[in-house]
Amino acid sequence: MQIGMVGLGKMGANMVRRPIKQGHECFVFDMNPQATHDLQADGAKACGSLPELVQRMSKPRAVWIMVPAGYPTEETILGLSDFMEPGDAVIDGGNSYFKDDIRHATILKTKGIHFVDCGTSGGVWGLERGYCLMIGGDKGVVTRLDPIFKSLAPGPGVIPRTPGRDSLGGTAEDGYIHCGPVGSGHFVKMIHNGIEYGIMQAYAEGFDILRNANSEQLPANMRYSLDLADIGEVWRRGSVVGSWLLDLATEALTKDGNLDQFTGYVHDSGEGRWTVQAALEEAVPAEVLSAALYTRFRSRQNHTFGEKLLSAMRMQFGGHVEMKSGE
Numbered sequence: 001m002q003i004g005m006v007g008l009g010k011m012g013a014n015m016v017r018r019p020i021k022q023g024h025e026c027f028v029f030d031m032n033p034q035a036t037h038d039l040q041a042d043g044a045k046a047c048g049s050l051p052e053l054v055q056r057m058s059k060p061r062a063v064w065i066m067v068p069a070g071y072p073t074e075e076t077i078l079g080l081s082d083f084m085e086p087g088d089a090v091i092d093g094g095n096s097y098f099k100d101d102i103r104h105a106t107i108l109k110t111k112g113i114h115f116v117d118c119g120t121s122g123g124v125w126g127l128e129r130g131y132c133l134m135i136g137g138d139k140g141v142v143t144r145l146d147p148i149f150k151s152l153a154p155g156p157g158v159i160p161r162t163p164g165r166d167s168l169g170g171t172a173e174d175g176y177i178h179c180g181p182v183g184s185g186h187f188v189k190m191i192h193n194g195i196e197y198g199i200m201q202a203y204a205e206g207f208d209i210l211r212n213a214n215s216e217q218l219p220a221n222m223r224y225s226l227d228l229a230d231i232g233e234v235w236r237r238g239s240v241v242g243s244w245l246l247d248l249a250t251e252a253l254t255k256d257g258n259l260d261q262f263t264g265y266v267h268d269s270g271e272g273r274w275t276v277q278a279a280l281e282e283a284v285p286a287e288v289l290s291a292a293l294y295t296r297f298r299s300r301q302n303h304t305f306g307e308k309l310l311s312a313m314r315m316q317f318g319g320h321v322e323m324k325s326g327e
Contacts, residue, residue, distance in 0.1 A: 004063035008035040012066035014127035060087040086112025098183040119189020123318040130154025133176035136185030194275025201292035208306035248316035264303025
């Protein structure tokens with residue numbers, strides 16, 4: 001199957017390499033010509049512009065957008081709509097706001113172009129591990145694009161089957177699902193990222209307490225000098241708090257127990273804010289997720305060791321470079 005990819009950054013480029021390895025034909029474009037050129041060695045068809053990418057693909061076309069949310073996504077969707085034709089499909093795989101998806105789908109529908117939103121989780125590890133995909137859009141077009149989603153998803157791997165799933169069927173065990181109508185994929189991914197904030201905050205606070213167990217404010221006989229890397233390692237093996245985020249936190253602590261390369265300035269991508277906003281609109285209490293978001297705001301004023309660990313985890317799973325104050 002053919003797929004076009006616009007945006008060849010730290011995730012987009014690897015998302016091209018996986019389908020190519022499975023025999024799909026990929027046409028690629030990026031504002032940085034070098035990024036486009038680099039993927040030719042992996043078998044991608046490099047294109048110098050959006051019109052060229054569209055013209056070289058067979059109908060019905062499917063073009064995946066992997067650019068930053070907001071104006072870059074808006075500009076790319078509107079640009080593609082000038083060259084694509086009825087029956088073609090645009091897939092937004094970035095971290096767009098689900099309400100924007102509904103608006104984008106409405107714009108494209110007037111031209112007969114399908115719109116699919118796809119929440120994509122996997123970060124810089126996706127090439128090796130695969131990408132967990134949460135998809136929104138009309139069932140017919142999502143079904144037509146299934147070979148592409150399947151090539152990007154991790155597959156069942158060695159994860160034990162959840163008891164009771166035997167008769168349920170579907171694609172969830174392969175690491176991708178059709179969530180529902182337009183917007184639902186990014187809505188599910190938005191909540192996924194909100195939960196991620198809370199889990200990361202719990203690890204950060206816990207390890208901060210462990211690190212300060214030898215504080216001079218404590219009685220001498222109640223001070224403990226603890227090896228955080230060892231604690232993370234032992235928790236990875238059989239503990240109920242084990243997770244991939246714990247794996248990444250432990251890796252960071254093993255490399256540098258003091259996390260000296262991090263200041264503790266913790267950025268937020270926007271999806272944590274949208275999750276809290278959704279909770280407000282639905283009148284759902286979300287104390288943990290709200291507190292985790294507000295902690296990131298406060299981290300830009302003064303920093304704790306826990307916030308250094310938050311930065312370290314973001315670097316580990318997503319390649320997110322720590323921003324400097326004022327950026």
